[in-house]
Amino acid sequence: MQPPATVLEIAQLLLRAGHESWFVGGAVRDALLGHANLDWDIATAATPQQVQKLFRRTVPVGIDFGTVGVLDKDGVMHEVTTFRRDVQTDGRHAVVEFGASFEEDLARRDFTINAIAYSPNSREIFDPFHGRKDLADRLVRAVGVAADRMREDRLRALRAMRFAARFGFAIESETWAAITESAPHLGRLSMERVQQEIEKTMQQVERPGDAFRLWRNSGAFAVVAPPLAEISDVALATLDLLPRARDASAEQTQHTVNRLTALVLDVEPAAARDLLRGLRFSNERVHWVGDLLERWHALAAEIRESVGGESWSDGAMRRWVAAIGRTRVDAFFTVLDARFAAEDGDSGPIRRGGVRALRDRAGLIALRDPLETGDLSIDGGDLMKAGIKAGPQLGSTLRALLEWVLDDPARNTNDQLLARASELAGAQHS
Template sequence: MARLLDALGATEGLTRYVGGAVRDDLLDLPVSDVDLATRLQPDEVIRRLEAARIKAVPTGIDHGTVTAVSDGHAYEITTLRRDVSTDGRRATVAFTTDWEEDAARRDFTINALSADPLTGEVFDYFGGASDLLERHVRFIGDPLKRIAEDHLRILRYFRFHARFGAGKPDIAALEACTQRANDLMALSRERIADELLKLLALTDPSVTVGIMLERAIFKPVLPEIAADGFARLEAAIAAEQAAGIAPDGLRRLAALLPSDVAVAQAVAARLKLSNKARKRL
């Protein structure tokens, strides 16, 4: 890691840790993925990595992302960006050297933190550190605008609230997600399925799922959820915990749905689940 940071000019303030790695470290949670943001242009990132004999893979070069493989670990390195235009599904970006401008395009305050890899200094432009302490998940700026930029942020909001939040959801966020729930229909079903199963696979997302059901968040994409789906979900989670079985998103999705093979087949097809997942559901 030291060799990678040296190659990317961390000593000159050119590169920082960003996002989940900073958030999870502040919460004393295990850090699984380390992402880096840099003022360097993507071609310069590749040049520096190759000069340091670190493998560089242009995984998302059009959006400024290069993956470095160093000492058997993969690290995503993304050039600082600002949004030029968005359509709710994808964004056109331009590169920048402004850390705050890059942080401003992220979804939630707790995800907009960055840190100096050498000193550990945390840079917090939107109050994310205090939100972490209060276990409060909120959008950066106007929630309606952030959802318009990427509709998937509706589901992401509830996933992050289920994982990191405590107490009631942020009112502005909840109202915006409720108002724009139909926007989910514009997303690819694969993105919806991925985010939904991540939410359901959390340790105990039942309170958050209950709020989503009350607010009809699922209705545009999963109108089949059973009338007793919430009670079935709670029972499934309790049974998993009693049996010492790990949380499982697909099992919990099944609990939310009626016990009807035709319904399961329709949902699996709509969400474009794998053949294995379809059969299991």
């Protein structure tokens, strides 16, 4: 096990100052599993005030709970948390006191696989709850009495299901029983914490459907997201066929949005918007997913019937792309491809090939062809100069011209559009 040199320096400075200190948590767990993890956290006997005095650059990220962020020489923050014990919990917040032993500190942690410590000095592993055995046995097990751990913090139920899906582990039977018993109380959690857990599951888990199947089966969805209480196995399989984000770039973030869309794909758009707002997703995320769902519910059945059947006309394709919106075309067909694959299993490669051909064609149309009134070579000002009055007639004429151009983009010239507008105006007055 080799923690980064920068975080080793922080731990060793604490030790030289006489404060017992250990590496703890996810980084130790992931190192034992052979996974990379840059977030090395330190547990220490030093109080938050002592940590702040010892290091020049600190951030009081959770000082009431004993956590101080210490910036290393590269400006990367590492959490340093004082040994603590819980003195009061309500399933949502905890009141802690300092001065606990390190063994007491580990005993308040959620799962045995997260209660393994590594000494920056002796390089020994301290594992009083046999977390390494549970790693070897591929088990998520609560520390101590599972029901007590869930009552202390209801979010642990959701975390357990994420860890199980992320690592391909089973959940130990008493821990699972405590999760299902805890499910009716998940409404005590702030919806921001639930939303963050959904986001982490989308971002960290290769097969998020496995995690959300546990949410469904435990009763968690029925409490925190009722429209998903009976989410289908097909919807969950769709999630698993969509790639997860590998970094925070815009392109990769879209992978998470696609997965979120797939999660609510069978929910009516208005109900999905309400659900996502209730879970405190950003307005931008709510609008994007809600708008894509509207297109899905309006067009997916028609497209489904077309794939593998008769070839579709260029005009029909342009109308689909115009209705979806050029900025959403790739997301729409990416989710469509995954959904068809989930529905068909191994029996539908021909239909999937048709979807991918359709996506390629739609992408080309989105880049090349006029699809919105703003793409027309004339605008409202040109029409008014041609004698069409401002008002409803102007808008209806532009929309009619767009419909005409969708059949043949070669018509998108000033002369042809003005001539067509004149014909439309004459027809209205005849």
